[in-house]
Amino acid sequence: AEIEHDIHEALDNDWFEAHFQPIVDTSSGEVAGFEALMRMRHPDKGLLSPAGIIEVAEETAIIGRIGDRILEAAIANLARLTSHTGMSDTYVAVNFSPMQFESPLPLRLVRLLDRYGILPHRLVVEITEAVLMHDNPEIRTILNEIHTLGCRIALDDFGTGYSSLSYMSRFPVDIVKIDQSFVRSIEDGSGIGQKNRMLVEGIAAISHKMNCLVVAEGVETAAQYGVLREIGIDCAQGYHFARPRQVDDILAELQQRK
Ligand code: G
Ligand code: G
Ligand code: MN
Ligand code: NA
Numbered sequence: 001a002e003i004e005h006d007i008h009e010a011l012d013n014d015w016f017e018a019h020f021q022p023i024v025d026t027s028s029g030e031v032a033g034f035e036a037l038m039r040m041r042h043p044d045k046g047l048l049s050p051a052g053i054i055e056v057a058e059e060t061a062i063i064g065r066i067g068d069r070i071l072e073a074a075i076a077n078l079a080r081l082t083s084h085t086g087m088s089d090t091y092v093a094v095n096f097s098p099m100q101f102e103s104p105l106p107l108r109l110v111r112l113l114d115r116y117g118i119l120p121h122r123l124v125v126e127i128t129e130a131v132l133m134h135d136n137p138e139i140r141t142i143l144n145e146i147h148t149l150g151c152r153i154a155l156d157d158f159g160t161g162y163s164s165l166s167y168m169s170r171f172p173v174d175i176v177k178i179d180q181s182f183v184r185s186i187e188d189g190s191g192i193g194q195k196n197r198m199l200v201e202g203i204a205a206i207s208h209k210m211n212c213l214v215v216a217e218g219v220e221t222a223a224q225y226g227v228l229r230e231i232g233i234d235c236a237q238g239y240h241f242a243r244p245r246q247v248d249d250i251l252a253e254l255q256q257r258k
Contacts, residue, residue, distance in 0.1 A: 204231055
């Protein structure tokens with residue numbers, strides 16, 4: 001109940017923020033895009049991570065309102081980054097909960113993108129198995145509409161679910177995000193690390209055959225990044241490159257480097 005109270009206060013007082021974590025193109029080393037990660041800036045409790053918040057918000061259906069805020073914050077911040085840096089082709093990837101896939105969503109996306117002057121391919125809609133699991137025809141229709149608009153669909157936490165492979169053929173997937181559990185220890189030549197490496201090679205091969213881009217998540221070391229580049233992963237994301245941060249901080253850093 002305390003979290004519920006915090007959520008309502010946060011909506012009323014604009015405490016939700018979209019922090020940006022870069023996703024790096026492994027062939028150029030350039031930033032290809034950013035994942036927007038929700039944070040709540042509570043005046044007494046500080047910056048809160050989404051873990052507990054999302055769970056409660058999904059139970060009470062208030063996730064729709066939070067999701068709208070994060071979506072707008074993500075697109076607005078991408079527009080801001082674009083105007084300050086000229087990064088005109090970088091994308092923002094936004095996490096969606098199952099309940100957000102309602103029939104007005106595609107039109108809402110069109111309007112938001114239009115309002116901020118962002119082309120549709122620069123929005124990536126990240127979904128997890130929870131969105132696809134029940135094979136709800138309405139959700140499938142909405143995903144197809146979003147894809148037809150030109151937005152891209154990413155399968156998040158790939159490889160950890162029950163029937164991830166079948167989602168690739170049944171839904172319009174453009175990007176596969178390999179879960180961070182496979183990346184951990186991937187630089188070890190033996191044991192779990194070696195097995196994870198083989199799994200990542202296999203997932204990458206299947207994804208590329210299905211014309212999907214492959215992003216590895218949770219890359220924390222140069223050694224892990226090296227292995228992923230050897231394997232031919234397209235993009236990488238993780239603390240090795242940067243933690244999720246406010247766009248103001250990202251802009252300040254870019255300014256300093258000039
Ligand atoms: O950044 P981090 O550790 O705190 O995120 C924890 C989890 O919360 C991740 O699984 C992430 O996908 C999820 N998450 C982050 N932001 C959002 C959001 O805006 N909407 C939804 N539905 N999930 C999010
Ligand atoms: O579930 P999803 O993949 O959307 O969430 C990504 C989560 O991983 C976020 O909570 C984000 O803060 C976190 N994250 C991002 N990079 C790293 C990393 O290098 N290591 C770890 N342990 N977590 C990371
Ligand atoms: Mn994600
Ligand atoms: Na993930």
